[in-house]
Amino acid sequence: MTKSPILAVANPNDLSRRGFLQLGSFVIVTAAVSSCASPSSNSTPPKGGGSATLTVAVNRPITTLDNKLVPFDFQVTLQRAVHQALTWVGPDLEIVNVLADSIERTGSNEWTVKLNTDAKYSDGSPVTVADISKSIEMYKAVGGLTRFFGEWPTVQEVDEQTFVLQTPIPSSTMDSLMSYIMIAPADENKPEETDVPLGTGPYTITERNPQAGEFTLSRNESFWGPEAPQVETVKVRYIAEDSVRLAALKRGEIDVMDAVPPDAIAELESTDGIEVYRSPGTRLTHLFYNFRKPKSSPLSRASVREALTYAVDGQSLIKELFLDSVSELQGVVPQTLVGWYETGKYTYDPDKARSMLAAEGASDLEMTIIWEAGEFLSDAAVMEAIGDMLGQVGVKVSLKQFSSGDEILEWRQGKAGDWDVFANGFGNLTGQAIHSLQFLYASTPEMEKTRDSYQGFVFPEIAEVIVKASAEEDEAQRSEYLRTAQEQVWAQWPALWGFVQNNSLAYRSRVSGIELSPVNSYDLINVRVDS
Template sequence: MNHVSRDIFRRTIRGLALAAALAMPSVALAQSADVLRIANPVAVTSLDSFGAQSADQPTISVMQQVLEPLVIRKDGQLQPLLAASWENPDELTWRFHLNEGITFADGSPLTSADVKASLQRLIDGKGPLSGLWGAVEAIETPDDLTVDIKTNTRLGTVLSNLSMLGIAPAAALEDPNFFNAPFGTGPYRVAEFTPSQFVALERNPEYRGEPAPTARLEYRYIPEVSGRITALENNEIDVTWGLPPDQVAQVRDSQSLTVESFPTFGNYYMWYNSSREPFTDVRVRQAMWHAIDMEEIKTFLFDGTAEVAKGPIPQDIFGAAEQTPYAYDPEKARQLLAEAGYPNGFTTTMMWSSMCCTNIREFAETLISYWAAVGIQVTPQELERATWLENLLALNWDSTLAEGNTITGDADFTLARLYLSTANRMGYANPELDELLLAARAEIDQDKRAELYAEAGKIIWDDAVGIFPLDMMMHAVYRNEVTGFVPTPTGMPRFDTVSKQ
């Protein structure tokens, strides 16, 4: 197949994919002001937010408008939602008092039994968020509006962890078909769901607050960015997000579209496998950082879509602290390499997932060219996601480039989950860091927790456990008639405040 034929073939396939995504029989091309048409950039494969998809952003994006948590993070602070208040009767107990009069979409009242069942299902599901609750010893319900979470060690992360736990009705959780059309106490309930293709939400008639301004939300999966942009311009969808930098400038020039760009809890990171030479030597790890001009990379690859990072997690996250930057200094890089016994550099590899993130290949190739300039020859390894993940967990790699998201807005989610020696995610082990992270996790006083995470972040940064190059921005695009969109730092937009003129 020649070059021209391949281009025609690709355009044809993209066109068919877009047509299929927009051709759901019961809702095709609906343009009513009561319907918000959303194109999600990643397929929603499941609505079960308690098991394997508990940290899956597509699932959370939908379910955060259906299942509500006890507490919510808003403007950087944890605030009550389904809970009215909480206290610590002792260091191993968190007691929550629920608001009275809250009902689920089926009319049944919210009780402590629902909270217990929801948390227990998350723990038993052994998904990616279950580890946050490893210290839970018992969940008790002294009465219908009181829940006690008892732990075997002090656990200061309970509030931030609860912000990720949507509460479902206990009786419904026993139904194996519940997550085909789940409902909760939120402003919407699920009306239709076709895995990997389509989700429709409709207003929850039992919602206690003001009804959402839009009666129905429809999520369609359109994988190609160009397909989503075309659908927006043709008034076939109303909103999408997750645009790469090269598309943002193009969309900004459109007379019919609005672009919202905002910081998120997401960042790029490049880990070294510190259990493999030469990365056992901190001087080698630091040298590779000094060899990179991050400001130049931001300007040419991520202009307007990222900021040079100031720590291992973005600064808006609870527990983040600004660190001393690594200056671009090739001579210092060569000096550190020579001190470590590599005056002529060395050869190594770096892997990443082909489905990872914005400009991942161009970013990797740019890093590799900087390292080559100081004598480090890096062989690129772009892998299918499943293969990349298998190698990552088996520590079968020299270095890896990826994107992370501290979705709870709390440093513990990233720092303790990934950098404790027992996690063994990148072959790095540091007893001093372990002590800080465990103390921070156990500390109930939130100000003290923040101080401990700041110290932990400094160790991770100064020891160059990885390179933390960029904090990412999110780009949402919507038609001009859409109003009320509110940016979310998690990078998972909500639409319960959005309407169409």
């Protein structure tokens, strides 16, 4: 069976942004994707599509396709099929215009955008500047993306097709940030949950059962792009158990399943009628220290945090429990991101861990590690193994797992109980290192007052460099700021260990056209299903 190899990723700063993932013999062809995602202003009406149905199984319940509430993970593939953004991030992390015919920085604090004159909603009405403005307001009201934007842009209309995004502080990545904002009609948009059926995408929502995590999408027969989607209907099913999803795929009851268990990949690759697609990911998972510890705590010292990292045998975890489905973190953000720099590596050296802990007077440490069930593959087994490894250097570990949707938020904010390490995942949908840096390492003292900082990691001098990187227009200077910020973060030893999850997808051979990008999303308009 065809196997897409995991790429050997070079330093992305040595490559052009468009060529970032075009390495070795694995070349992602993006022309077809770009033409479908970003129809030109002189595009012709869509040609007729096929009549097949695509059934997709997911391992987490999808309760809404409202992107402003859940802008992460596999939902984005479905959300982009209904509601489009001004831009989106392509398979090689390039910025592709969608509803925007053009978007360019025309000043330190402004970006000028021209709407694609062909862009229409499924009822034939045009996309307006008012729709853009209202959509930004609604995302701001919800607040989930505030750390990425810093200060939200405002919309100043120039004419019916042109507007200026004005930012209170300079932003060098507004074109990629706008890929987060899905556009809906202004008069139907509101801050609370809403699955507005009217969108500009190639599909519309025709059935929804949020309680069961099931949705049905039907082809938008009035889609404004140059090509119509070839699949008439997309059905989404929530199947929690990996074994049940695998069996359904083998029997042909479903066509696609995401998050393939590592121990099933080899079997699926040798199964007739099934293909496996893998790509390097941009999702970071790290075991982050609690930076709210008092000065009397040994964990308040970077030297103790560093010492503990030597107790973790990351390579054994990757080979024996993750089955090579992840890559060890080489710095403080995923090495797949544009703007990443290798600032250090995790090293297994238990003797060094014991020696350093003894020198710090911390040989009898007691630690509590918390995480949410299902946060990453084999989570319970991995956490138990790490607990055992820490035990080998004299650390007494207590493990506390929370059910999905449980009170872990209260815990991570330090309101419900004390903890020392929090295993947490963070996805990046723009492919830009600056956005992970902003979210994880640029918290302010004001954020910490409300416990909204990232686990208490508040270092104003680091945040200042990250802000400068976000604002800087000169590429060379911005790169230097990025490098400096990542070096400063690494010097604090913020995490016990970390890894980057590789993306995986399995599908029936009758399905074609899937290009799984590093941000774990693909464009449904390119998918074909043979009868």
